[in-house]
Amino acid sequence: MSKKNFFLFFLLIVVSLVLMTYQSKKGHFSSGNHLNNLLNKTSWAVKSFTDALENPFRKIALRDADNQRLRKEIEALRLEREKTQEVMLENKRLREFLQLRENQENYVATARIISRGMSHWANTLVIDKGTKDGVLKDMSVITPKGLAGKIISSAGSYSTMLSLTDINFSAAVRFQESRTEGIISGTGNRKCILKYIPYNEEVKPGDIIITSGLDSFFPAGIPVGSVSSVDSKGSGGYFQYIEVIPFQDDSKIEEVVIVK
Amino acid sequence: MKYLLWAILIISSFVLQARLSILGVSPDLSILLVYYAGIKYGEKKGMLTGVLIGALEDSMSLSIFGPNLLSKGIIGFFSALFVTGSLFRWTPFLGMIAVLFLTFLDNSIVFLSLSLFDKAPAAISNALFISLMQSILNAPAGILIRPKDAD
Numbered sequence: 001m002s003k004k005n006f007f008l009f010f011l012l013i014v015v016s017l018v019l020m021t022y023q024s025k026k027g028h029f030s031s032g033n034h035l036n037n038l039l040n041k042t043s044w045a046v047k048s049f050t051d052a053l054e055n056p057f058r059k060i061a062l063r064d065a066d067n068q069r070l071r072k073e074i075e076a077l078r079l080e081r082e083k084t085q086e087v088m089l090e091n092k093r094l095r096e097f098l099q100l101r102e103n104q105e106n107y108v109a110t111a112r113i114i115s116r117g118m119s120h121w122a123n124t125l126v127i128d129k130g131t132k133d134g135v136l137k138d139m140s141v142i143t144p145k146g147l148a149g150k151i152i153s154s155a156g157s158y159s160t161m162l163s164l165t166d167i168n169f170s171a172a173v174r175f176q177e178s179r180t181e182g183i184i185s186g187t188g189n190r191k192c193i194l195k196y197i198p199y200n201e202e203v204k205p206g207d208i209i210i211t212s213g214l215d216s217f218f219p220a221g222i223p224v225g226s227v228s229s230v231d232s233k234g235s236g237g238y239f240q241y242i243e244v245i246p247f248q249d250d251s252k253i254e255e256v257v258i259v260k
Numbered sequence: 261m262k263y264l265l266w267a268i269l270i271i272s273s274f275v276l277q278a279r280l281s282i283l284g285v286s287p288d289l290s291i292l293l294v295y296y297a298g299i300k301y302g303e304k305k306g307m308l309t310g311v312l313i314g315a316l317e318d319s320m321s322l323s324i325f326g327p328n329l330l331s332k333g334i335i336g337f338f339s340a341l342f343v344t345g346s347l348f349r350w351t352p353f354l355g356m357i358a359v360l361f362l363t364f365l366d367n368s369i370v371f372l373s374l375s376l377f378d379k380a381p382a383a384i385s386n387a388l389f390i391s392l393m394q395s396i397l398n399a400p401a402g403i404l405i406r407p408k409d410a411d
Contacts, residue, residue: 004304005304005337008304008307009303009307009333009334012307012311012329012330012334012337013331013334014335016326016329016330016373017326017330018325019324019325019326019329020324020325020326020327020330020373020376020377020378021377023324023325023377024324024377028323028324028325028378029324029325036320038271038272039271039275039320042271042275043275043278043279043375046275046279047279050298073400083382110269115278115279116278116279116281117284117322118278118317118320118321118365119321119322119323120275120285120286120390120394121371121374121381121382121387121390122322123380124322152322153322160322162279166399166406167380167381167383168379169380187383187386188382188386189383189386205267237300242393247270247273247386251284258286
């Protein structure tokens with residue numbers, strides 16, 4: 001290894017550490033929205049292109065099935081049934097979204113998920129609506145099942161939402177029955193943690209959590225999830241350890257509604 | 261032409277890794293590009309490619325600027341040393357181990373940098389799972405990416 005290369009390597013480490021130390025004291029540098037925008041547009045173009053490629057192949061597959069009459073008929077009937085089921089499911093989903101839109105006074109936009117966020121560590125999703133559609137940072141993201149997350153950045157035609165299960169997510173919530181307030185936080189995996197519930201509160205698995213609206217970010221009354229397990233034996237700290245499973249599984253989201 | 265090809269490769273890797281997912285973990289294709297640059301062009305160009313790709317990733321992430329720049333720079337530098345240096349002679353198996361190790365190293369550097377200078381991006385158990393999964397997903401590419409003078 002030459003001295004020059006070693007010096008460059010050393011310089012890289014020093015510059016990176018200085019950059020990060022500076023930002024940890026003075027705050028983050030502005031993010032590259034333009035780069036993200038370019039990447040999102042490319043993602044959209046790739047998705048359209050692959051869809052356009054897949055459709056003719058589906059048709060070819062159907063034509064091949066024509067050669068074997070009996071099989072073709074069974075196949076065609078099966079395909080038809082699946083399509084109808086798909087349409088029925090889509091119809092049901094859209095009806096739910098319509099209902100949700102009518103029920104939400106602070107409705108902003110309905111959006112589709114187009115990809116996962118760039119960071120491997122964060123549970124973020126990219127949606128196809130941005131500032132042009134009125135979507136702004138800190139707006140709430142919901143589905144007919146319940147709270148899905150919040151908008152953390154927004155550019156022209158795209159926005160990034162932070163999922164409910166991300167470790168950096170938190171929201172003010174309350175129990176639907178007892179009305180006890182707490183804070184729900186993501187853990188980075190499928191479950192969330194409900195914090196600040198004292199030991200004298202009776203909590204049992206299955207109890208439903210809704211948003212309280214007290215954090216002035218999320219509208220009150222949005223279903224969040226149900227309690228899956230409770231450690232109320234006082235194994236440590238002043239509060240109960242409560243795990244919550246969100247109603248909306250973020251790996252199954254296709255469409256979302258953004259509300260103020 | 262060469263730079264255009266690299267630009268296309270980098271954008272494609274970003275787009276692809278945002279669309280692929282196994283058990284909720286996406287493969288880190290940009291590491292493979294840095295590894296390729298390291299074993300093909302040597303430690304200096306490998307490091308500079310890593311710095312460039314890392315800087316792009318940092319600009320697009322929502323956290324501080326620097327962790328990916330540092331980790332990818334180190335990966336570019338080490339991939340040249342690890343595989344084509346005087347320490348080892350490249351074999352498909354060593355290539356696989358190198359990618360596995362370097363992917364894990366990259367994730368560890370990013371995780372540590374974020375934990376030290378910003379916020380821990382995930383619980384340690386989760387970070388370990390993601391890092392291991394990404395390393396395993398990336399490892400087979402080490403068989404295919406070989407230095408110029410490999411048999």
